[in-house]
Amino acid sequence: MKINPEYKELAWQGLWKNNPGLVQLLGLCPLLAVTSTVVNALGLGIATLFVLICSNATVSAIRQWVPKEIRIPIFVLIIATFVTCVQLLMNAYTYDLYQSLGIFLPLIVTNCAIIGRAEAYASKNPIKQASFDGLMMGLGFLAVLLVLGAIREILGQGTLFDGANLFLGEWATQLKIEVYQLDSQFLLAILPPGAFITMGFLIAGKNAIDQKIAQAKPKKLEQAIERVRVNFES
């Protein structure tokens, strides 16, 4: 299967190079507040992903009819509409998860990653690409949430997937993994400072990997130049 290079670039940007959580550092408020467990992170991540795809698609669909001067209020209207719908749906179908996410669900409206993508990408590109960009940015954000949630839950509670039943129903209680037994919990990991510190390590880790890649790259460039010279001489 041939992958369109445009989509490949979008995926690369959303998931790694321009990741909304690790690079753009957008939406940090819910990111840090909700990630005390994997399940909370998953709930908020999926809600954000859904809102991002829908808002990107809608913004792109209406881009011809929206005058430049009033685009921002209209984007905010659209985003708020989708967030409210998601909130109502989660209240109806995942009641307990809705309760445990609390205020951070409506706060998705203020997640700058969403209006940022609407303004920077969706308002200038066709629906298909805009939706795909929403999907990739959303997945990038979700991935950071999950990693952060997993690290904090393992360090803080010694478990994984605690409370999966809030999301998936009673049967999911057995998904909970007891990684190790803690007599007293490692508080720092659960509290907000732990979120900041873990996030710092994640960003540092990403930068370190990028640096390694960058160090590997210049050699390739030199090789390419040599080849050109060879060609030139011959």
Add this chain to the structure above:
Amino acid sequence: MSELTPAISKNSLILALFAISCTAAVAIVQLLTADRIEQQAQQKLIRQLNQVIQKDNHDNEMFLDCIVAPEDNNSDLLIDVIYRARLNNAPTAAAIKTVAPDGYSGNIELLIAINTDGSVSGVRTLMHKETPGLGDKIERRKSAWIDSFSGKKLLDDNDSRWAVIKDGGMFDQFTGATITPRAVVKTVRKTIEYFESNQERIFSTASNCGVYP
């Protein structure tokens, strides 16, 4: 008329159209989910009530048989709702939704069920903002501590056992968190006192809470 007028009216028209269609979308979703949300809230309430009052101790719909904020409250206890359990129309227990105002970080909402003989049937924490990992052991999900009330009675008005161990009582405190269990014990004790002195009125008042609060 300034030359800007056409642009302004055109833009406001577009904005208004978007506002109307967005509101309409939300209204439709709200209509579609309203029943389901109500049902979920009701089921959650029933689940909670069944946790504090055993199934074989009542045969009525407790969530329909309740008093909202009774006015005869002569203690400083903050009562939200009282649900009443009956077996063959005879009172067996009451579940009182109340608030412990002196938690470490604000209010702790509690559901406290007391049998007609004055013993505690069960207690659950409904909502709290206590420190995760320390004070949140009052949640049944995190620890069985809240079960230590079950079956306990208040012997007399000066029963000194109704305190945390640190204060000479019989209830465990948590390492690093004494204020939270102290607040819960105090409120459970006050609720029992209220229940014992108002028991007749609690069960004779007509139900006034509608379907559910």
